[in-house]
Amino acid sequence: MVTMTEVARAAGVSVSTVSHVVNGTRLVATATRERVQHAMDMLGYQHQPTARSLSAGTNRTIGLAITVATNPYWVELIQGIDREATRAGLNLIIVDTRDDARHESVAVANLLAHRIEGLITAPADGWRELTLPMLRDHALPYVLVDRITPDLRVDQVGVENEAATIAIIDHLISLGHTRIGMLSGIPGLSTSTERVHGYHAAHQRAGLPVDPELILVGSSTTDGGRKATWELLQFDDRPTALFAANNSMAIGALAALSAAGVKVPADMALTAFDDFPWADLFSPGLTTVAQPSAAIGARAVQLLLRRMNDPDAPPQTVRLPAEIMHRQSCGCVSR
Amino acid sequence: MVTMTEVARAAGVSVSTVSHVVNGTRLVATATRERVQHAMDMLGYQHQPTARSLSAGTNRTIGLAITVATNPYWVELIQGIDREATRAGLNLIIVDTRDDARHESVAVANLLAHRIEGLITAPADGWRELTLPMLRDHALPYVLVDRITPDLRVDQVGVENEAATIAIIDHLISLGHTRIGMLSGIPGLSTSTERVHGYHAAHQRAGLPVDPELILVGSSTTDGGRKATWELLQFDDRPTALFAANNSMAIGALAALSAAGVKVPADMALTAFDDFPWADLFSPGLTTVAQPSAAIGARAVQLLLRRMNDPDAPPQTVRLPAEIMHRQSCGCVSR
DNA sequence: CTGCTTTGCGCAAAGACTTGCGCAAAGCAC
DNA sequence: GTGCTTTGCGCAAGTCTTTGCGCAAAGCAG
Numbered sequence: 001m002v003t004m005t006e007v008a009r010a011a012g013v014s015v016s017t018v019s020h021v022v023n024g025t026r027l028v029a030t031a032t033r034e035r036v037q038h039a040m041d042m043l044g045y046q047h048q049p050t051a052r053s054l055s056a057g058t059n060r061t062i063g064l065a066i067t068v069a070t071n072p073y074w075v076e077l078i079q080g081i082d083r084e085a086t087r088a089g090l091n092l093i094i095v096d097t098r099d100d101a102r103h104e105s106v107a108v109a110n111l112l113a114h115r116i117e118g119l120i121t122a123p124a125d126g127w128r129e130l131t132l133p134m135l136r137d138h139a140l141p142y143v144l145v146d147r148i149t150p151d152l153r154v155d156q157v158g159v160e161n162e163a164a165t166i167a168i169i170d171h172l173i174s175l176g177h178t179r180i181g182m183l184s185g186i187p188g189l190s191t192s193t194e195r196v197h198g199y200h201a202a203h204q205r206a207g208l209p210v211d212p213e214l215i216l217v218g219s220s221t222t223d224g225g226r227k228a229t230w231e232l233l234q235f236d237d238r239p240t241a242l243f244a245a246n247n248s249m250a251i252g253a254l255a256a257l258s259a260a261g262v263k264v265p266a267d268m269a270l271t272a273f274d275d276f277p278w279a280d281l282f283s284p285g286l287t288t289v290a291q292p293s294a295a296i297g298a299r300a301v302q303l304l305l306r307r308m309n310d311p312d313a314p315p316q317t318v319r320l321p322a323e324i325m326h327r328q329s330c331g332c333v334s335r
Numbered sequence: 336m337v338t339m340t341e342v343a344r345a346a347g348v349s350v351s352t353v354s355h356v357v358n359g360t361r362l363v364a365t366a367t368r369e370r371v372q373h374a375m376d377m378l379g380y381q382h383q384p385t386a387r388s389l390s391a392g393t394n395r396t397i398g399l400a401i402t403v404a405t406n407p408y409w410v411e412l413i414q415g416i417d418r419e420a421t422r423a424g425l426n427l428i429i430v431d432t433r434d435d436a437r438h439e440s441v442a443v444a445n446l447l448a449h450r451i452e453g454l455i456t457a458p459a460d461g462w463r464e465l466t467l468p469m470l471r472d473h474a475l476p477y478v479l480v481d482r483i484t485p486d487l488r489v490d491q492v493g494v495e496n497e498a499a500t501i502a503i504i505d506h507l508i509s510l511g512h513t514r515i516g517m518l519s520g521i522p523g524l525s526t527s528t529e530r531v532h533g534y535h536a537a538h539q540r541a542g543l544p545v546d547p548e549l550i551l552v553g554s555s556t557t558d559g560g561r562k563a564t565w566e567l568l569q570f571d572d573r574p575t576a577l578f579a580a581n582n583s584m585a586i587g588a589l590a591a592l593s594a595a596g597v598k599v600p601a602d603m604a605l606t607a608f609d610d611f612p613w614a615d616l617f618s619p620g621l622t623t624v625a626q627p628s629a630a631i632g633a634r635a636v637q638l639l640l641r642r643m644n645d646p647d648a649p650p651q652t653v654r655l656p657a658e659i660m661h662r663q664s665c666g667c668v669s670r
Numbered sequence: 671c672t673g674c675t676t677t678g679c680g681c682a683a684a685g686a687c688t689t690g691c692g693c694a695a696a697g698c699a700c
Numbered sequence: 701g702t703g704c705t706t707t708g709c710g711c712a713a714g715t716c717t718t719t720g721c722g723c724a725a726a727g728c729a730g
Contacts, residue, residue, distance in 0.1 A: 004688055014710045019688060024690090029708060036614075044472065047448065048686060061449070068414060070407040070612065078403050082431045092447045094403075096417045096431040110426045113383065114449055116397070136380065138336075222613060253617040276406065278557060282591040337714060349680045361719090383716060525712060667693060 002043045011039035022047060026160025061091040061113035062118040062304060065131075066098035066145075071247065072276045072294050073084045074122075076146065079185060079299025090118075090307055101126025105134065112138055118304045122146045125188050141307040143148060145300045146220050148190045153315040155303045161191055161273075164322035165198025165243075166205070166270050166287055171324065172241045173206045175332055177269060181232045181239035183225050183249045185216035192220075195245045195273060214239055218249040233260050241330075249276035258287060265331030275325050285327030337378045347375035353585045357382060382429075396426040397453040397639060398446035401480075402434035406582065407611045409457075409634040415632025416455060418516050423640055425453075436461025440469065446668030447473055453639045460523050476642040480635045484524045490638040491505065494626045496526055496608075499657035500578075501540070502531025503606050503624055506659065507576045508541045511603060511668055516567045516574035518553035518560050518584045527555075529607060530580045549574055553584040557653075560587025575603060582609035585621060612659050621660030624643050627655050 004022075013032060020026045021036045028036070039045075064081055066074065078094065085306045088102040095111055096105035101124045108131050111119065118141040119135065121127075128149075135142050144156035172180050182199050185192035196215065203210045212233070216228035225244055230251065232239055243249035250272030257264055264270050264284055275290035299318055306313055326332060339357075343350045348367060355361045356371045363371070376378075399416055401409065415427065420427040424576040430446055432439035436459045443466050446454065454470065456462075463484070479491035493636070507515055517534050520527035530636050531550065538545045551563035559578055564587065567574055577583035585607030592599055599605050599619055610625035634653055641648055661667060 001686090005686080016685075016689075016711080020709090023688085025607075027708070032708080046473075048450075068403075070405065072405040075403055075405045078431065079433075082403070082433075091448070092430065093445070093449065094431070095427065096413065096429070098414075098417075104419075111429070112381070113337045113426070114428065115383075138381075193537055218562070222616065244715060251613050251616055278586050278590075281557065281586055282515075283590075283593050336716095340716080350717075351681080351719075355679090358718080367678080426699070518695060 002045050007039045007043055007045050010043060011036045060089060061093060061116050063116040064092060064094045064117060065066045065097050065108050065111065065176050066102060067122040068096045073274050074292060076293035077297045080294030081301055082300035088301060097124055099124045101130045101247045105130040107133060118142065118308050120145060120300050120304055121323045141299050141304060141311065143303045145296060148317060155307055155316050157296050157300045157303060157318045159167060159296065159322050160203065160319045161194035162198040164289045165195045166202040168324055169199055169202035169243060171330060172269060172271065173208065177241040178208060179214065179239040180241045180243060182215045183244040183253060184215055185220040185245045187217060192245065220248060222247050222252040225249025226256045226315065229253040229256035233257035244272040247272055247276045254282060262328050269331045271330040284329045287327045287330035288325045290325050291324045296320055337380050342374045342378055342380050342517065345378060346371045353537050360507060363366050377553045393426065396451050397429060398430050398451040399427060399429045400439060400443050400446065400454060400456040403431045407605045408551040411465045411628035412632045415629030417638035419633035423636060432459055434459045436465045440465040443469060444500055447609060453477065453643050455480060455639055457627050476639060476640045476646065478635050480631060481526065481654060484556035490538060490642055492631050492633065492634045492638060492653045494657050495654045496529035497533040497536065499624045500530045501537040502580060503659055504534055506665060507604060507606065508543065513543060513666050514574040517550045518579040518588060520555040520580045522552060527580065541610040555581050556585060557587040560584025561591045564591035577603055577605045579607040582607055582611045589617060601666050604666045605664040615662050618666045622662045622665035623660045625658045631655055
């Protein structure tokens, strides 16, 4: 492996000078700089940030701890983070948390061992007990994405769950629906509770009573969505519209409805949180709430950068607006 | 940050002893070892593999360079690699290649900077020119997954594309189909060509002629699949069955067929490569070729381990068998 | 008790890089 | 020409860990 020492010898300068041209940390005469550059090219010098991090304690690398899941929302989030990190000159390395607090903590320990200087994470349930203490021990700057913890003073980015839910429920109400079923996500996650809040708020605003029986837990899975939908279909006083709090449950709902021979949107209107690329390939096309995943990711990187530069900055919670993608399943017959 | 020096002082031993108890590299008297352990616990010592890699040149970390995509196949592959790496005591860090050779090379350079000791990658087109030379320069052990390059003597793992395709086409033929349309993937990738080979081989074996017009490029995307299907529907002598070479194209096909009012499987049988969780939620359920993604990932890790231990071992190409998931879309009315 | 082996541990160099300090040369005003 | 400021660069210490070498103590056979 070719080291700075060799480059220095080849260029006839000291290693400190080589270091300074590599990092641009102090002025180096143009002629000297070019000699060094040339020597590096000749020898094929490869910088070793890992050694730098030893002495300088910095390597421009941030970590992302997230669950690697098939959900397009996560994938776009990761892509958004990756792109923004690249733009900011940061290296990004990713580890899988498996959405499990125990595994999350070992994954983060792994990142820590690689001397990351900041962390972005979509915390699993149990994160506060297992992972957070490690981050504090290391005084590592971090920001939370997707899942917001309101009672914690930390930097975090998510979508406007409540407002978006209100908007879509509102839409259903304006179409004349008064009994709207809801399939809610994994209990305990902030995203789940916020969406339920939105459901209530929309009803209240419209002066409509909420029938608590219409809110079923679908646990964010396809199977959970299917079962919950099936239950709703058993009611004497069936809902006429359905809102699934994420895309997997929506797919489950779709399956249950078609199995039961319920026509969408004629017999039942259907809407969902989370857009996905083939949402309009179903017939009818699914009306969804599209999260700005990439923007959320980018914003997370920016927050992290800010925190890395100023550890004492006041913590910030950012909410990005979502967009309703009108298709056919809601029955409003647009396009 | 607490270093070995501090632990050593606290335990009243030298740093070398601390290092040896941490790594188990030489015999340390039980009493001493316990003192050191205790000191580490008290001080909350965190090992710094990055510093080790400086002097010892090893840190037990491997990298994964892969495209972070919504395709469930990739996701399961990543999960398989992650689990097997954990089992083997290896740390895994992931970077996104965006399935683009240029970006892939910077991502790999990033990994290299973190002193990984091995790499698993699903190479993008152009990999041989941009990334491979870097790997060779660094003498880095690596293994390829998913995409097999037959003319390169390297370690690689993939699925039996040809055999699996033969099996599924055979199934269609046995159901009486003689004109079978094929939607093929991104041209140039080994997976694509192998599946086309399988298509031909199955026909040959059955003594059936191949009509080249029936093989259309769908480029592995939903949209490509839809367009190609639409074209096939225009033929006077329409195919009676369809085989999509990946899941995205299958979804596109499904969309095109339903838009055209073609009933599956009555008017057109449909099968596809790549299973996905909600394949049986469509009606009819999609008959697919399921790849053992997790097993492929695990195997890749094993191959890498072997190569890391023995750089001169003969390169190995591993093919894992796929499984046909019979559902309704093929028209064979199983279950 | 002597001399040899084994067991247990410390010393110090090495590994690749950064950076505070300080020196020398050049530039400049007077 | 003199004295002061810039500009440009080298020296060497420091970062955390590993490991070859070698020393001391303990164990043991004779």
